[in-house]
Structures are given as C-alpha cells and as structure tokens.
Amino acid sequence: MSKVRITLVKSAIDRPERQKLTVKALGLGKLNRSVEKENSESIAGMIRKVSHLVKVEAI
Known part of the structure; x- marks a missing residue:
C-alpha cells in the first residue's frame, strides 16, 4: 500500500x-x-467524507 x-x-x-x-x-x-x-479502503472513504476540509498528498 502507498502512504498519504x-x-x-x-x-x-x-x-x-x-x-x-x-x-x-x-x-x-x-x-x-x-x-x-x-492508503487503505477505509482511510480513502474517510478522506472522501471530509475532502472539503483536508489536503491529501501521496508520499
């Protein structure tokens, strides 16, 4: 898995x-x-729920 x-x-x-x-x-x-x-499926789902509040970068 990749990290974010x-x-x-x-x-x-x-x-x-x-x-x-x-x-x-x-x-x-x-x-x-x-x-x-x-970057798991559960973390990706959480990020989608609050995407308007956070900035995400791939590492």
Missing part, C-alpha cells in the same frame, strides 16, 4: 458531528497539522 499525508486545511467547526468525528478519527486536531497513513 493528510493535512487539515479548514476547520471542523459548524460541520455535522459525523464530519467532526471523522476528522478526529484520522488523527487531525488543529489546522495545518498533518498525519501520514497507509
């Missing part, structure tokens, strides 16, 4: 609770913080 770097670029404030929980489950807490994850 996920960066939170927009706040989760005033978003539905499910999107807030998805951002937290990805390991993101503050703006402009990044995490590196293996």
